[in-house]
Amino acid sequence: MRLIILISLLLLSAQSVATVYRWVDENGKVHYSDEQKNNAEAVELNENTQNNMTIDTPTKINVIPTTEASINYTISITSPQEEAT
Template structure:
């Protein structure tokens, strides 16, 4: 193995080829390591080696760099209204969700409301969300603080609400009973 390495080192020193320069009929200048008709040998200065210094490499981290604003932003997020296990009665399926965030949101941070794990709308700076046309039934709500790139910085506890809507089916009308006639 060492012999092979020594041979490669010797070959690299002797591999410094002669460079030839010539001009074609269109006036273009060409360089080659092969001789050509009307080519001139190019004399290279002895000191053609480049000096490259490597800067120390820092370890690569999979974590995104944190800014001073992110380090300070340890948010406390909660849903104020409706409360956990609340029953909401609205035939149109409209209601308001109000959140609370402490401290105030930093620039570039937004609130996102999730219903049953799905974002309800675009992220916003306001902690008040107007929901429209939500289906009746049990739903899980959660509020999250996110950066513009979607990275979640804080989340509220998940709460459950029950949305009731009046049914459209009319109750069955009992059939008139036949009266007995004695006779």
């Protein structure tokens, strides 16, 4: 049973390769699709099409502690009254 599932998945993945078509409309806008249009040309995707991103290492920021007194906030609910809705 596992062999049948493995073979069917391999056959299914082989059929999933699609051709990409590129065309330019009358306004000069470039379109890409998997369906062929009348003036579309097939695009060869031989390169690695994955996006690669590099992240710079963060720089250490020296924070100078302040000597100001901390501020205490209080909140009081005035409406609705207790046991009221």
